[in-house]
Amino acid sequence: MSLAVVLVSPRNPLNIGAAARAMSNFGFLDLRLVRPYDVAWQEARSAVGAAQVLRDTRVFATVAEAIADCSEIVGTASLGHRELQHSVRRLEYGGRLIREQLADGQSTAILFGSEKYGLSNDDLSHCRWLMRIPTREEHESMNLGQAVAVCLYELVRRDEAAQESPKPKVGAVAADVQRIEEITLEILRDAGYLKPPVDESSVRKVRRLLQRLEFNTEDARIWLGMLRQIRWRLNTLKSSTHPDDI
Amino acid sequence: MSLAVVLVSPRNPLNIGAAARAMSNFGFLDLRLVRPYDVAWQEARSAVGAAQVLRDTRVFATVAEAIADCSEIVGTASLGHRELQHSVRRLEYGGRLIREQLADGQSTAILFGSEKYGLSNDDLSHCRWLMRIPTREEHESMNLGQAVAVCLYELVRRDEAAQESPKPKVGAVAADVQRIEEITLEILRDAGYLKPPVDESSVRKVRRLLQRLEFNTEDARIWLGMLRQIRWRLNTLKSSTHPDDI
Known part of the structure; x- marks a missing residue:
């Protein structure tokens, strides 16, 4: 892919640095500046996280020179731009066209204007079409x-x-879920939530309830530990308050 | 749509302002901050272009309070996050899920961590799943x-x-294009590019050439003006150099 990002007359070093960082994030490394405000450009070079992009950035005096080796030139614009000579395409559509062109090996430039004024009419005259973020x-x-x-x-x-x-998620093996089910039923019976004899429909209800939780392996282990502790506590309490139940 | 953007422990006022501006750009107005660095928050309030969002921003002491009214909680994370308990979904997929949930009327929160550390394990424990920008x-x-x-x-x-x-583009009416065609043919004949008698296949060739230019109304007018001027100049030169041709 050969895509150049062209910033025309950028004024703010933070924006040059931010553009370079986003390019590095998404794997586009060809940044070109046209008439950057000099101080901005010197400061931007120290921006973190985009060292390679900024090191290789080229500076041009005119838009024409910056895009000379590109066969497709796309400008960015807002709806406010009433450049009726150009088609204005939404980013979703324009992005698709650019992806296709890059896949065809066409070298493409996307122009971004200055923070304050956007692209000038002169800059726009170099563009074949315009792209708009929605x-x-x-x-x-x-x-x-x-x-x-x-x-x-x-x-x-x-x-x-x-x-x-x-x-x-790596789901818990059925055996673990069944073990959880057994102990849960035991606890619910001990706690008096289910009255013995426990019928099959109650068991199925509990099983479905547990299945919907979609335990993963690790969580199943933790739940088993907690349930065993609860069962142990219930049993301990039962034996101490009703010794004749043992 | 009810989407809350939650910034957890943001440090840099420019980032808070930038987040608010992007929210305003895309029409999401509910910004919530958890433990912002105080100076940052005071400075951010003066950020341009997002006055409404920043005026309505609420500040919370804990993630739990910030998301209390949301039924879906999504964290943002990089691949570096090895939180195996969570599903990590690419933005394309995660975004689709969130759009569907918002369409269903589910109030959703997206959490972003601090610039330096991202979301902590504690922050992540509030999230149902994580989203990753590719x-x-x-x-x-x-x-x-x-x-x-x-x-x-x-x-x-x-x-x-x-x-x-x-x-x-608003295409030029056929009559204009035909006029362009006529004058072009006249000029090409006068210039000796087409030798009379001009055959039909040459005429068709020129016509197709012109059709492919897809003139719009305004451009057709300009081209007609230029072509008429060229024809006039050719005629003038002819009459002065070969007066007997008149």
């Missing part, structure tokens, strides 16, 4: 570092992952 | 504000939007 109309404008993070997440997210089942 | 193993740990932004984006993103066609 923020709400009442508060559209995102922080630069967060916008980069959200766009890159869309590029690495996998639809299939949404369908995956979670890694199942 | 960052790469070499650099897993995200900035807090960016992590909040990415998780909330997953909650508002719409699968259908990825399939949507972009809003089509």
Whole structure:
């Protein structure tokens, strides 16, 4: 994959550092800056957690130079941008197009404008289309570092992952659950919750109750320990208060 | 929808402000803080762009109090967390579950840990399951504000939007394109690119070439203007150099 993140006229070193960190998080390492505010750029280089990205970052004087080797140029914009010349695509759709282009080996640049003004009309004239993060109309404008993070997440997210089942807990073996069931029934009988003779339907009720808890191996062990202790306590109390019951 | 974002022991006012801003961007307004570093919280309140969220933010002494009214509690974690008691779900999948739960009217809390340590074992014990942003193993740990932004984006993103066609450009009416075609043919003949008599297949070739440009209304007007100027210039030059051609 060959994706360049191009920040045009960034002013805040924290945002350059944050963009670099999100790139490193999601595995995109090609950061390019166009006319960064000089102090910002010097400060950003010391940002933690994105050393490799910042070390390899290239600085350009113009957008044209920054994107010269890219065949697809995508701008980021809010709905406020009334650049009717461009198609504005929601991130979900635009991200899919970019993923497909990257898979086809097309080198692609995503341009982000300055914190305050976004991309200028001149910057936008280099873009083939625009991409919009689906923020709400009442508060559209995102922080630069967060916008980069959200766009890159869309590029690495996998639809299939949404369908995956979670890694199942390692369930306790049936023997353990049966042992829990036996002791639970014993305790409930001793406690007078179940009256002997205990009928089969009560036993099934308790079994289903326990099955729904989906004990894992470790938890089953802990529950068994607790239940055994309760049974022991009940038995001890019974023997001391009613010695003739032994 | 009733979603609470719970930041546990946040230290950096910029991160609290950034979390609030992303929440406002994506339309989630219920921010809760557990034991924020006091100075951080006071500073964060002045963060721009998220006034409503920060004004309504509630501060709690314990995780238990912060989540008391929520029926689903989700922690965020990296793979480094070896909390085998919990299922760890990728954001794509976890986000889908949370969307479904919110649609069912379940009030849900997502917990984010401190910048440095993430959620503690004690914090995690309140969670039913954990969610993981699919960052790469070499650099897993995200900035807090960016992590909040990415998780909330997953909650508002719409699968259908990825399939949507972009809003089509308002295409130029066929009459305009035909006018462009006529003048182009005239110029190409005058320039000697097409030799008269111009055959139908050449005309079709030019027409298809122009159709593929998908002029919009505004652009068609501009192209017509440019082409007319070129034709005028050609005619002027012809008449001055070969007066007998008039």
